[in-house]
Amino acid sequence: MPRLLKTHYSAVVTVNGHVHRLTVPGHERLLTTLRERLHLFSARYGCGTGHCGACVVLVNEEPVPSCLLLTVRQQKNRIQTLEGLKKDSLLAQLMTSFAEEHAAQCGYCTPGLLLSARHLLKTCPSATESQLREELSSHICRCTGYYAPLRAIAKVRDSYAVD
Numbered sequence: 134m135p136r137l138l139k140t141h142y143s144a145v146v147t148v149n150g151h152v153h154r155l156t157v158p159g160h161e162r163l164l165t166t167l168r169e170r171l172h173l174f175s176a177r178y179g180c181g182t183g184h185c186g187a188c189v190v191l192v193n194e195e196p197v198p199s200c201l202l203l204t205v206r207q208q209k210n211r212i213q214t215l216e217g218l219k220k221d222s223l224l225a226q227l228m229t230s231f232a233e234e235h236a237a238q239c240g241y242c243t244p245g246l247l248l249s250a251r252h253l254l255k256t257c258p259s260a261t262e263s264q265l266r267e268e269l270s271s272h273i274c275r276c277t278g279y280y281a282p283l284r285a286i287a288k289v290r291d292s293y294a295v296d
């Protein structure tokens with residue numbers, strides 16, 4: 134009798150401070166787990182290859198495309214999605230600025246952009262124009278032409294006071 138290959142694995146993942154004990158296929162990507170098992174829909178599927186930024190989440194505070202990560206490999210990591218940062222003042226400032234500058238149109242790219250912008254301003258509060266552009270270069274936005282998000286992030290940078 135041939136041995137059956139194991140296809141599902143136990144995974145303990147910490148998302149937005151909550152510990153989830155899951156059983157997932159070995160090939161399941163974190164993006165799928167977030168959306169289909171945990172019902173956290175801010176991270177979106179765009180390209181599936183790490184190029185568009187729509188699925189970006191924070192892994193140990195770093196913005197990372199969740200479509201590239203295997204869920205079973207996340208056991209030691211702290212995952213944060215936009216839903217887990219509702220009380221974050223910098224994120225609130227960015228959201229306000231995006232609204233004021235019309236930087237979110239269809240909004241598909243917006244959660245990923247917000248997380249990357251927040252990370253940049255936290256790690257580099259006086260980021261230059263070219264640093265802002267470089268950060269945005271890992272995100273594809275089909276609606277805004279990038280100028281409005283750049284304006285929105287620069288506006289927060291110019292007024293941001295660390296709590």
Ligand code: FES
Nearest residue numbers: 179180181183200
């Ligand atoms: S869906 Fe992950 S980077 Fe595009």
Ligand code: FES
Nearest residue numbers: 238239274275276
């Ligand atoms: S606002 Fe539509 S893709 Fe960016």
